Amino acid sequence: MDFVSGLPLTPTKKDSVWVAIDRLTKSTHFVRIRTDYSLQKLAKLYVSKIVRLHGCxxxxxxxxxxxxxxxxxxxxxxxxxxxxxxxxxxxxxxxxxxxxxxLIGPVSTGQKSYADLKHKDIEFNVGDFVFLKVSPWNNVLRFG
Incomplete structure (x- = not known):
């Protein structure tokens, strides 16, 4: 928890911000306060503004x-x-x-059998002409 003070006075007479950060998730809560609030007032604000978000x-x-x-x-x-x-x-x-x-098992089995029906094993010999589909690749490889 931390306080940001010395801010210009707002119409609701607040001049500071109380910052509460959850150590695990790093989620942050900001509570508008005044610098002259007592510890009892800050404790009540903590319960009403922060604890209420997460429950007991x-x-x-x-x-x-x-x-x-x-x-x-x-x-x-x-x-x-x-x-x-x-x-x-x-x-x-x-x-x-x-x-x-x-649920997915029978569907994926049916899809596999359909794909297997349409699949053709093609063998190429050295010197055969083939169509080569090349997609653009923008990454740079560096070796060494």
């Missing part, structure tokens, strides 16, 4: 625990959930991925 931390604790217990740990070479229960955790996201595979 207690509400997010189950998801934090879920993520923490299902993330890989190099010390045990697996996730804590996997070490405890002997299998990987099946989250709602896993169910969605499986459902998508079931």
């Amino acid at each position: 931390w207690e509400e997010h604790l189950p998801m934090v625990e879920f993520g923490y217990n299902n993330s890989f740990r190099s010390s045990i070479q697996m996730a804590p959930y996997e070490a405890l229960y002997g299998r990987k955790c099946c989250s709602p996201l896993c169910v969605i991925e499986v459902s998508e595979r079931k």
Whole structure:
């Protein structure tokens, strides 16, 4: 947190900006304040302007625990959930991925068989004339 002070007085009698930066995501919040605000007033502003955007931390604790217990740990070479229960955790996201595979599977199989029907293996001999499609390439390669 930081304060930017010494700014011109606004019509609402504010002359400073309170800058609060989230260390993890680097998202920033700016709160208009006056330099003579007390700590109690700043604490109330913090709750009303910043905490309200994210809610109470207690509400997010189950998801934090879920993520923490299902993330890989190099010390045990697996996730804590996997070490405890002997299998990987099946989250709602896993169910969605499986459902998508079931829906997409037959379609992609049909597309593959159609492409295989139209595919022709062509062999060229040295000296044969061929059409070469060259697309423009603007990158510069440097060796050495």
